Amino acid sequence: QVQLVESGGGLVQAGGSLRLSCAASGRTFSNYAMGWFRQAPGKEREFVAAISWSGGSGYFADSVKGRFTISRDNAKNTVYLQMNSLKPEDTAVYCCATRKTPFRGTSADQYDYDNWGQGTQVTVSS
Numbered sequence: 017q018v019q020l021v022e023s024g025g026g027l028v029q030a031g032g033s034l035r036l037s038c039a040a041s042g043r044t045f046s047n048y049a050m051g052w053f054r055q056a057p058g059k060e061r062e063f064v065a066a067i068s069w070s071g072g073s074g075y076f077a078d079s080v081k082g083r084f085t086i087s088r089d090n091a092k093n094t095v096y097l098q099m100n101s102l103k104p105e106d107t108a109v110y111c112c113a114t115r116k117t118p119f120r121g122t123s124a125d126q127y128d129y130d131n132w133g134q135g136t137q138v139t140v141s142s
Contacts, residue, residue, distance in 0.1 A: 018042040018131040020112050025136030028102055032140070036097040038112030038133060046090035047118040051129055052097045054108035054138075064110065065097060066122035075122035080106075102140045109135040 024036040038050065051066040065086040066075045074086045080099075088095040095112060113129035123129075 018114055020114065020131060020133035022110065022112055022133045022136040025110060025138045027139045027141065030103055030140055030142050032102050033098070033100045034102065034138060036099065036110055036112075036136060036138075038095045038097075040093045040095070040112075040114065043114065043131075044118070045093040045114075049115040049120055049122055050086075050088060050095040051113045051115065051123065051126075052086065052095075052110060053113060053126060054106075054110045055135075056108040059108075061111075061126060063124040063126065066115075066124065067095060068121045069115075069119055073122060075124065077124070099138070102138075104140045104142045107138060107140050109137050111135040 019041045021039045049069050052064040053061050054064050055061040063077050067086045067088050071088045083101045085098045112133050114131045116130040
């Protein structure tokens with residue numbers, strides 16, 4: 017059973033920064049690509065960013081490209097999402113997820129992921 021616990025969310029003014037963390041347990045973390053998704057009230061879940069199992073490649077939604085970065089520390093079983101230049105439209109619950117299949121690259125398709133955290137709220141005020 018894989019467990020994912022997100023942290024680092026909060027309230028920030030537009031233009032500010034936050035760093036989200038996702039701590040994983042129950043699976044060989046380093047073998048799996050990881051993704052971040054978000055869901056705003058009344059909207060569908062959307063892809064934000066993903067990182068390959070090795071950490072060698074990242075993939076970003078156009079809406080966050082150039083503002084967000086993703087990284088992972090396999091020794092700590094943790095993936096990070098650094099969010100800079102935040103905008104009110106970034107307000108959402110952010111969840112991390114593990115890719116179903118090991119040793120695969122990044123994916124923006126939520127159906128490629130099979131374990132999800134509970135999420136952390138990010139609120140950006142204007």
